[in-house]
Amino acid sequence: MSLSSAHDPHAPPANPFSARASRIDLRLGAVVEAIAAAIVLVEIVILFAGVVSRYALHAPLVWSDELASIFFLWLSMLGAVVALRRGEHMRMTALVSKVGPQTRGLLEALAITAALAFLVLGMAPAYEYADEESFIVTPALEISNAWRAAAIPVGVGLMALFAVLRLLRLCSLRQIAITAAATAAVIGAFWLGQPLFATLGKLNLVVFFLIVVAATVFAGVPIAFCFALATFGYLALTTHTPMVVMVGRMDEGMSHLIMLAVPLFIFLGALIEMTGMAKAMIQFLASLLGHVRGGLSYVLIGAMYLVSGISGSKIADMAAIAPVLFPEMKKRGAKPGDLVALLSATGAQTETIPPSIVLITIGSVTGVSIAALFTGGMLPALVLGLCLCTVVWWRYRKEDLSGVTRYSKSQIGRFFVIALPAIALPFVIRAAVVEGVATATEVSTIGVVYSVLAGLLVYRQFDWRRLKPMLIETASLSGAIMFIVGCATAMAWGLTQSGFSTDLAQWMADIPGGAYGFLAISILAFVVLGCVLEGIPAIVLFGPLLFPIAVQAGVHPVHYAMVVIFAMGIGLFAPPIGVGYYGACAISKVDPTEGMKYIWGYMAALLVGLVLVAAIPWISIGFLK
Template sequence: EWYIHTPALDMPNSFRVSSIAFGFIAMLGMVLIYAGRTVRKTDLALAVVLVAAIAGACWALSPQLMKLGTANIGIFLIGFVAVCLVAGVPIAFCFGIGAVCYLAFSTHVPVTVVIGRMDEGMSSLVLVSVPLFVLLGCVLDVTGMGKAIVDFLASLLGHIKAGMSYVLLGSLFIVSGISGSKVSDMATVAPALFPEMKRRGHKPREMVALLATGAAMADTVPPSIVLIVLGAVAGVSIAGLFQAGFVVAMVLLAVLLVMARWKARNEDMHGARRAPMRMVGRFLLVAAPALVLPFIIRSAVGEGVATATEVSTVAVVYALFVGHVLYGGIGLRRFY
């Protein structure tokens, strides 16, 4: 890579590729620090010995494994992945470990191919939008912009039967149209609504089920990370996927709203009062800067004005600015 120079900056490409090695070292360092703090030394040593023994056995049996041919796919890409999943290894690393072991112990393909594929994936401009949309979700959660949307919907619909369920589903639908992080979406919605839903007689398992199904419903709401990755890998128009995903999400939302109304037929509405229109207007005014974001994102990508990466960058800058000016901002320590 040292002999290849980037066209724009005319610098050796090895500087860019070195980020992969730095990432490996940084992740390994974080894992060791975390393991040293949370795991007993004997358990850690036993795990290292066990992994080394498995790697040594695979290396010793490599000639025999190569003779098995396609059977190694089941051994490494199914067996190893399943064992890693049971052991609690993150799913991305499970498939990575299985693929690397398959190439290293049962084929003559150089393992450097993995590095090349990783470099190719990092070079995709579209995939840059994925961490940016996740960052956008974190900004919404920290600044309180997501909570402002929840408060507005609660003041508008909270007094009717199944109103809090409607608010939960509607909030997930709207917030998912801004954020790319379902964890941030649920962390924004659940604390604001669960206490009132519990007071009205909703069972905890029903609330969690509604939250989970609502998050699954909102997974196709643009900007959906799943749709962005699918479009980048399959070469499909992301704008077209966004439009199709929005229709699917609308259908799922309608079905969930009907189910929520049926489940809430015996809901205790004692003490639930309609919010004054002045209060609703006040909540709308506070939430308006956040409510604008999903329309900006969908219209910009859908109309071809900007790519998903460009829209995600603009949305993050907008959220940081509006969150700082109108919602109190993020402290330097929290931002770090």
């Protein structure tokens, strides 16, 4: 649920400043949206030009990745601005939706003022960070890195401005005064509590990363800002770390080039729908499996298995699949909450399918053979997929199929021929990566060009008027996702600096029970860690510490890698903390609350699959030479 959804657009102005704030918001918002949409287009052009020049012309553009990285940080920040203006940052509304209208109005205002508090506190460090980066010259373009880093203070400043405008547009002066005073009082109380925090030691981790995060999440504050407030508070009040370091970690999380696949695959998903490719594909799949109970849910699991690992990002994989399948599944009566729950679960299920970036990272930091990891990753993902299929079968065993048409073989064949260009797309994308035509980041642009040509020449369906709204939607959704990732990266760094990782590794090494005892505690630890750490930071942090201990305990490193990745994946996609779950909700445009009652069955299935993978090493290492 977005912030705006709680307000009636036809209601009288909330306060005397509402009309003026709305006019400013409309004009300035249109400018920011146009720039963000243009950057999405620019990124596609830059990356596709890089592919063509390197593969077709054999004259690589040495500056293409660098320029793409510069624009990507601007896209992440301006997209986050658009998302805040539209109320599209993901948030938990389970509590907010159950209280009375008066309390709900206060909580809605609190969500904005809490976000504004972080933006105000972070403004000075953001500008300081950009100033420090101005002394660095980029290697290829040979320009000041301030051109890239300036995106952060500009984005923070614009978000703060739109947060103020949003308060004035949607909230009464009384609500603004109460929530602003409450936010200031809480910040003041924490500031005065510094002497107490100095005596707590590691208990500060519980205070900030458990209590503060949980309290703000359930109060309805956008998830990214919950992570940001907790991290800022921990670093500012319990350490001597300059806040500019936190901004640097956010930058690192938001501008990792592999994550550029996220907005490009989001746009690709929208393009597939607009060009008629999705309709053709769904028509074929529905004719093939539509008469089977839960048929399209099986298609979703299989589709994620096929495309997973192409982009290097689970969010990007989901963005490529959800827009294609969800509309038809909803038409057939599937609940949006069940769809987003299954999508999240498939994100965790497919973490080990090559060419997974997490597998490559494990090989890089631990010395385990990447080829062995690729070989070992396929069957464990299949085991977890079968466990998910069991839940789908149980939930849809009584589905009413009386209104579903059963097609003849000739009709299915005709639908297949029509859908063939669309069905070929995942294979074209995967082949481009495997054959070295494009990197995992660039490959989505091949999909975009392929879809444009298919829409214009094959399906004769291409609405030019929809391009701008699609680009703006892509920027907003990407910004919301990337801002969560950036804030989660900063929080992960804060945990690292506390010494938590070294303490955890030592504690796990002392657990009795041999190989299975170590695997059991590893599952527990990595499920919890997966809630707050993306896979790559977690592996870089804990891989070098724990893999040698696993070998000493008698666990094959490939087997251990599969167990660790799945455990982290389950944590990453498990609410209420898991970042991946909110990414799936953002892509699906479903309120996180709706998926809550459905997801636990799928998570239980994943845990059963994980226990099977952990208990039977052959599943992971049976095909190794």
